[in-house]
Amino acid sequence: MKIAIASGKGGTGKSTVAANLACTLARSREVALVDCDVEEPNLHLFFPAAAVDVPVTTPVPEIDPARCTLCGECGKFCRFGALSVLKDRVLVFPELCHSCGGCSLVCPQGAVREVPRTVGRVACSCPLPSLTLISGVLNEGEVQAPAVIRAAKMLAQGHPLTLYDASPGIACPVIETLEGSDACVLVTESTLFGLHDLRLAAEVVETIGIPAGVVINRSDGRDEETLEFCRDRGLPVLMTIPFSREIAAVQNRGGLIAALLPGWEERFAALFDGIVKIAGVSQ
Amino acid sequence: MIRLAVVSGKGGTGKTMVAAALADISGVPQVLADCDVDAANLELLFRPRRLTTEEFRGLAAARIDPERCRDCGICADHCRFGAIVRNDAWEVDALHCEGCGVCTYVCPVGAVRMEPRVCGEIYTSATDRGNLAHARLFPGSGNSGLLVTEVKKRAMSLADGADLLLADGPPGIGCPLIATISGMDAVLIVTEPGVSALHDLERLVTVCRRFGVRIFVAINRFDLAEDICARIEDYCEREGIVVAGKIPFDPSVIDAVRNGRPVTRSDSAATDALRALRDSLFAELGLL
Numbered sequence: 001m002k003i004a005i006a007s008g009k010g011g012t013g014k015s016t017v018a019a020n021l022a023c024t025l026a027r028s029r030e031v032a033l034v035d036c037d038v039e040e041p042n043l044h045l046f047f048p049a050a051a052v053d054v055p056v057t058t059p060v061p062e063i064d065p066a067r068c069t070l071c072g073e074c075g076k077f078c079r080f081g082a083l084s085v086l087k088d089r090v091l092v093f094p095e096l097c098h099s100c101g102g103c104s105l106v107c108p109q110g111a112v113r114e115v116p117r118t119v120g121r122v123a124c125s126c127p128l129p130s131l132t133l134i135s136g137v138l139n140e141g142e143v144q145a146p147a148v149i150r151a152a153k154m155l156a157q158g159h160p161l162t163l164y165d166a167s168p169g170i171a172c173p174v175i176e177t178l179e180g181s182d183a184c185v186l187v188t189e190s191t192l193f194g195l196h197d198l199r200l201a202a203e204v205v206e207t208i209g210i211p212a213g214v215v216i217n218r219s220d221g222r223d224e225e226t227l228e229f230c231r232d233r234g235l236p237v238l239m240t241i242p243f244s245r246e247i248a249a250v251q252n253r254g255g256l257i258a259a260l261l262p263g264w265e266e267r268f269a270a271l272f273d274g275i276v277k278i279a280g281v282s283q
Numbered sequence: 284m285i286r287l288a289v290v291s292g293k294g295g296t297g298k299t300m301v302a303a304a305l306a307d308i309s310g311v312p313q314v315l316a317d318c319d320v321d322a323a324n325l326e327l328l329f330r331p332r333r334l335t336t337e338e339f340r341g342l343a344a345a346r347i348d349p350e351r352c353r354d355c356g357i358c359a360d361h362c363r364f365g366a367i368v369r370n371d372a373w374e375v376d377a378l379h380c381e382g383c384g385v386c387t388y389v390c391p392v393g394a395v396r397m398e399p400r401v402c403g404e405i406y407t408s409a410t411d412r413g414n415l416a417h418a419r420l421f422p423g424s425g426n427s428g429l430l431v432t433e434v435k436k437r438a439m440s441l442a443d444g445a446d447l448l449l450a451d452g453p454p455g456i457g458c459p460l461i462a463t464i465s466g467m468d469a470v471l472i473v474t475e476p477g478v479s480a481l482h483d484l485e486r487l488v489t490v491c492r493r494f495g496v497r498i499f500v501a502i503n504r505f506d507l508a509e510d511i512c513a514r515i516e517d518y519c520e521r522e523g524i525v526v527a528g529k530i531p532f533d534p535s536v537i538d539a540v541r542n543g544r545p546v547t548r549s550d551s552a553a554t555d556a557l558r559a560l561r562d563s564l565f566a567e568l569g570l571l
Contacts, residue, residue: 008322010294010454015479039455040292040486042479079342079384100363100383140489143428143458168294168454169321171420171427175378191540193299197322203422208378220537245507252477252508 002162003275004181004210008197010168012187013217013241016251017271018165019046020258024268025161026131032159036177037167038120038136038148045254047127051135054124056151057116058144060094061103067111074103074112095143120148122155132159146176153180170204178205183279184212185238185271190223198226202233211278213238215271238274239267285568286448286467288318288496292483294454296475297503300536300546302451303328304557305471306412307545311570313447315410316438317417318463320403320430325451328545331408331415339418339433341402341426342382345375351394358386358395378423402426407437414441428458435466447570456490464490469497469568471527475504476511481518488522498524499567501560505529525567528560 005018015037022033023046035041044051061074061083068090075085082097083090094117104112120138127133136152138145145167156162166177178184184205188198198214205212213236216223220243230237241247250257257264289302303325306315317325347358349372359367366379367386375386377400386395402424408415416437418430435450442448450467453459464470470491474480484500491498500519505512512529519526533553539546547554565571 009324010291010322012295037455039457039460040294040479040483042293042482045478045482077384077388079382098381098383100381100385101361102383102385102388105361105385105388138457140456140486141461141493143461145457169427169459170422171321171459172425173457175423175425191537192327192543193322193324193540196324196327200322200422207423222541248507252475252511254478 001160001279002164002181004164004166004178004184005187006166006174006178006184006201007168007187008170008201009188009194012189012194014187015042015165017185017187017215018163019043020256020264020268021271022131022163023128023256024258024265025272026128029161030130030159032132032134032156032162034152034156034162034164035135036149036152036164038138038145038152038173039167041135041137043133043165044123044125044135046256047125047131047133049125049127049133051123051125054122054155055118056120056122056148057118058099058147059101059114060097060099060117061092061112062115063090063092064111064113065089067109069109071108073106073108077102077106119144122148122152124155145173149173149176170200174204175208178208178210181210183275184210185215185275186212186235187215187217188226189218190216190220190226195226195229199229202235211280213274213278215239215241217241218243236274236278239271284442284445284448285469285570287568288450288452288463288467288470289473290452290460290464290470290487291454291473292456292487293474293480296473296480298473299324299451300540301471301473301501301503301557302449303545304547305561306449307547308558308561309447309449311446312444313413313449314438314442314445315413315415316434316448316450317415318431318434318450318459319453320418320420320427320434320459321453323417323419326408326415326417327543329410329412329415330543331410334407334409337405338401339403339405339430340399341424341429343397344377344380344382344400345386345395346398347373347375348394348396351392353392353394355391357389357391361385361389403430405433405437407441413445416441428462431459431462456486461490464494464496467496469499471499471501471564473501473503474515476502476508476515478511481511481515484515485518488524499527499564500524501528501530502526503530504532506531527564527567528556530556530560
């Protein structure tokens, strides 16, 4: 079973929920936790351990000047502006390349070769006996987040139970993360922004067709509007985490409330039962 | 004109709250841009009056004409994005189509065409604190970096007579963030005292340095973990980054957001800190 943890708004507590859920589940079974927030991965801060790095590469064009006749076909074809054919040479802008392979297809001289370019890495570690942590890390200055997410998810393949921690937002990195998930947990907070962005995130999971439930984080007890929205959209509220300075203090220091504060392991175990129910898959 | 983007690396540190407060009390002619097109929230605090609405067209997407398709599957073999799928017939899955056009090139019978696709809407609006350029990305659409660039262009077209372009940026360090900070004079990074936020701050600074923008930091809710706050200040000092302000944890901030207004519309400890932030930042930027 694959569970994605997502949210439209940033900072609502996705990673917190993912880390606590993983820590709770690892006490009774094998869990793979995948950090798909490759722009700002944070799960390793909750689970410090030695990691093995696997580089993530994408193919980009390299022009053979001996064969190239400067005909301009590659530059004309590339819709991403990654190739510019000048009078005496072809300029390649690898950071703009989407690795579609079009340039090497259209080149009549066979002068375009694809070479791997490193855009990030996947760090794998075993911080707890039953927990495998797989973190996607996009290199600073790179934009191909989906390629790193794909690589991280691929390395987690074969695990019976996998958690995906998504990035905030509703664009391509989130789609890449949600793909293939059996259920999605949307983490929100009861503010004007939280509800506005929850609505967007709910639309995304609906578009992709993944059953979803909601966790309300940092609740001050005034959650009526969020609860009403969830009721209207048929989204079960799986858990409510109150705002407290005690919880904030544990989390700000990279601690896990499931391990450090009494009662929370049971609550995260109950969250998992709720997720299994909405996913409708047999465990 | 000074171009300033409020960014954060980690989400939820208070970017929009700070951007709205600066816009509210800037006291200079300005134009606003909401560059967090995935989850645009600035308008919720300023209740703008809409001036214009335009379609946002991202890169074209492929479409297969079922009348012409001979069912050979060559397009699917060449698509690197898994965007061509076989249901009853070969179809393009728009969520995965990058718009590269390889399928149109390899199709032996000319059955695949590229068609424009609408990925969102771009707006210009009037607020009582200046004009605002903003947008809505349709859920699941790509091209968010492209949309940010369009929002900035609209903001520039509304900037006549403005001394300040103030942009509310996206979280992260990827495509939309890079589109936001390119061409800016300065960024204000809003962080908070937590190990995740500090880690994300360091990555964001690395990216910002490549774009040659001046970097300032504001520490939000600084008193929730004073020891980690001290670590952030140490880091900034080592890197030669000015900490332009520190904002205390203040329940009046939550109330202001709940009521849909900038926190600076009423007096509070946070308002005092945001005024001090504005003064030191604007002095650095030569806006005072």
